[in-house]
Amino acid sequence: MCGIVGYLGDNKASDIILSGLEKLEYRGYDSCGICLYNQSDQSFVTYKDKGRVEHLVHDFDYDINNHLAIGHTRWATHGKPNQTNSHPHFSLSKRFSIVHNGVIENYKELVSKFIPNTIFISETDTEVIANLIELFTETLSVDEAIRKTLSLIEGSYALLIIDTLSPNIIYAAKNKSPLLIGIRKEGITLASDLMALIGHADTYYPIEDKTFTKVEKIGNKYISEMFDIIGKPVQFVPLEMNMVLEEIGKGGYSHYMLKEICEQPSVIRKIMSKYLIEDQFTISPKITQMISAAKRIYIIAAGTSMHAGFVGKYYFENIANIPTEVFIASEFAYNMPLLVDNPLFIFISQSGETADLRTCLVNVKQLNYPTLTITNVATSTLAREADQFIEIYAGPEIAVASTKAYVGQVAILSILAYVVSSKKSFDLKLELSKVAIAMEAIIDKREYIHRLVQEKITKKSCFYIGRGLDYYTCLEAALKLKEISYIQTEGFAAGELKHGTIALIEDGIPVVAIISQKIINKNTRSNIREVLSRGANVLVISLNNVSDVTDEIVLVDVHEILSPLLTVIPTQLIAFYSALDLNKDIDKPRNLAKSVTVE
Numbered sequence: 012m013c014g015i016v017g018y019l020g021d022n023k024a025s026d027i028i029l030s031g032l033e034k035l036e037y038r039g040y041d042s043c044g045i046c047l048y049n050q051s052d053q054s055f056v057t058y059k060d061k062g063r064v065e066h067l068v069h070d071f072d073y074d075i076n077n078h079l080a081i082g083h084t085r086w087a088t089h090g091k092p093n094q095t096n097s098h099p100h101f102s103l104s105k106r107f108s109i110v111h112n113g114v115i116e117n118y119k120e121l122v123s124k125f126i127p128n129t130i131f132i133s134e135t136d137t138e139v140i141a142n143l144i145e146l147f148t149e150t151l152s153v154d155e156a157i158r159k160t161l162s163l164i165e166g167s168y169a170l171l172i173i174d175t176l177s178p179n180i181i182y183a184a185k186n187k188s189p190l191l192i193g194i195r196k197e198g199i200t201l202a203s204d205l206m207a208l209i210g211h212a213d214t215y216y217p218i219e220d221k222t223f224t225k226v227e228k229i230g231n232k233y234i235s236e237m238f239d240i241i242g243k244p245v246q247f248v249p250l251e252m253n254m255v256l257e258e259i260g261k262g263g264y265s266h267y268m269l270k271e272i273c274e275q276p277s278v279i280r281k282i283m284s285k286y287l288i289e290d291q292f293t294i295s296p297k298i299t300q301m302i303s304a305a306k307r308i309y310i311i312a313a314g315t316s317m318h319a320g321f322v323g324k325y326y327f328e329n330i331a332n333i334p335t336e337v338f339i340a341s342e343f344a345y346n347m348p349l350l351v352d353n354p355l356f357i358f359i360s361q362s363g364e365t366a367d368l369r370t371c372l373v374n375v376k377q378l379n380y381p382t383l384t385i386t387n388v389a390t391s392t393l394a395r396e397a398d399q400f401i402e403i404y405a406g407p408e409i410a411v412a413s414t415k416a417y418v419g420q421v422a423i424l425s426i427l428a429y430v431v432s433s434k435k436s437f438d439l440k441l442e443l444s445k446v447a448i449a450m451e452a453i454i455d456k457r458e459y460i461h462r463l464v465q466e467k468i469t470k471k472s473c474f475y476i477g478r479g480l481d482y483y484t485c486l487e488a489a490l491k492l493k494e495i496s497y498i499q500t501e502g503f504a505a506g507e508l509k510h511g512t513i514a515l516i517e518d519g520i521p522v523v524a525i526i527s528q529k530i531i532n533k534n535t536r537s538n539i540r541e542v543l544s545r546g547a548n549v550l551v552i553s554l555n556n557v558s559d560v561t562d563e564i565v566l567v568d569v570h571e572i573l574s575p576l577l578t579v580i581p582t583q584l585i586a587f588y589s590a591l592d593l594n595k596d597i598d599k600p601r602n603l604a605k606s607v608t609v610e
């Protein structure tokens with residue numbers, strides 16, 4: 012949550028910061044700000060306000076000769092999104108300017124112990140950091156004051172700090188929240204995500220937890236050095252920048268979400284190409300051994316990734332014969348269940364940064380259990396910190412509502428379960444290829460789904476019902492619809508509806524039923540009749556071989572077990588078109604962020 016960008020170099024810093032912040036808006040977009048050094052009159056200028064980066068870009072004057080700046084796009088945790096609470100924040104004398112992503116858990120204690128008389132301007136925890144640094148510089152050098160502050164603060168943070176007395180230096184520090192340093196001869200860019208480094212770095216490195224980095228201009232050179240908390244240099248190996256600008260554009264689509272929905276067949280094909288060697292799915296032996304050795308798998312995830320986890324449970328149990336449980340990360344973090352011997356923990360996360368998952372990972376690692384992360388971001392914290400990680404290869408997902416990363420996760424889970432299964436009762440390669448083709452068929456008919464949405468989906472509320480694997484898709488479908496259209500939606504196990512929730516069914520309420528498995532066809536159809544007789548406006552999504560002539564969306568047959576990869580597509584389109592017709596901000600829905608780095 013919150014995106015930060017900094018730059019020190021030969022180019023115009025404000026251009027790099029503003030374009031970087033636009034790329035990081037998926038991390039939060041309720042307010043934003045920039046602090047830059049005006050080289051001409053040697054002063055610092057700060058612009059900040061409530062609202063999107065667009066406002067920052069268009070409504071302030073950047074006709075300033077500037078080569079050093081820090082910027083921030085915010086997802087509010089402490090205090091409302093308004094101009095005062097927007098970053099950058101200053102120390103009392105305005106010597107230190109700071110942007111922060113994360114949450115300082117002990118800021119109240121620090122205030123009462125060290126700076127009880129300081130008057131704070133904002134409601135944020137960030138201002139405390141700036142004031143502590145300022146306080147400690149009364150007796151220490153700036154480097155030492157920053158290190159001392161870092162040793163006192165508890166919680167998560169990615170920080171960029173400017174000392175206005177040294178306009179050739181940016182200090183950076185991090186714990187739990189991501190922060191990358193992008194290197195190029197003509198300047199150094201610092202950012203929460205690789206996307207903001209595209210075009211400005213040839214190599215990069217992630218700052219390690221509880222270290223700090225000093226980016227400095229010495230002579231004509233830009234130097235970046237990393238130090239630990241006692242000031243000892245920390246070595247790093249720069250990584251090649253391998254992301255290109257085209258990967259993060261809209262590619263002619265009106266919205267990132269629509270582009271990402273349409274990319275899903277190629278995600279399946281890309282995953283196959285990455286994990287097929289000589290026609291066999293091949294996963295690192297370390298990972299397959301880990302899975303095979305597990306007596307029980309514990310999948311930990313949040314949001315959409317958790318829904319992929321439910322499908323994964325089905326795969327591990329039905330394909331690989333390994334008992335599996337799924338947990339909400341924020342629950343598991345502080346309520347760990349009684350574990351069996353030889354467990355394996357699988358963390359599923361699109362971003363690889365979700366703070367709730369990281370807490371679970373730290374707890375589980377302390378118990379010395381094996382850990383595996385499934386993520387779309389190979390450089391992410393969860394990828395680095397788990398014993399093993401496996402990449403989804405969905406490509407950058409920009410829309411806040413996850414679509415292609417979800418199908419990527421489900422596909423990876425099917426491959427993992429398949430490679431460790433002793434009896435292979437179907438050809439996964441063939442079946443996944445069929446899925447990609449079937450996905451294309453429904454994506455091609457998306458205008459038809461738009462018309463169905465106009466006919467069936469009302470603003471009031473909506474229910475998705477299904478059983479078995481379809482129930483998991485219903486959970487994901489409901490989340491998608493509510494998060495971008497704000498229509499109150501529930502995903503229900505079809506048979507459970509009659510135990511209470513059917514009381515909410517009345518004339519015209521939309522109920523979308525999903526049917527992909529023979530074994531549940533008859534029962535789900537009975538549940539459809541129950542809601543129909545109470546006035547529901549029903550829309551059925553089914554696979555061809557279980558379809559009825561009256562079903563509105565009939566999908567090409569794929570192997571039953573892979574049906575979640577296909578049935579989810581029309582539900583994503585239903586969410587997209589509902590939000591479009593309601594004129595919602597589809598790619599950046601209110602109150603949400605894509606990378607949730609606070610607990």
Ligand code: G6P
Nearest residue numbers: 313314315316360361362365604
């Ligand atoms: C946020 C996003 C969701 C996402 C969840 C988990 O809430 O808005 O779309 O599913 O985080 O994120 P992760 O990156 O761990 O998959």
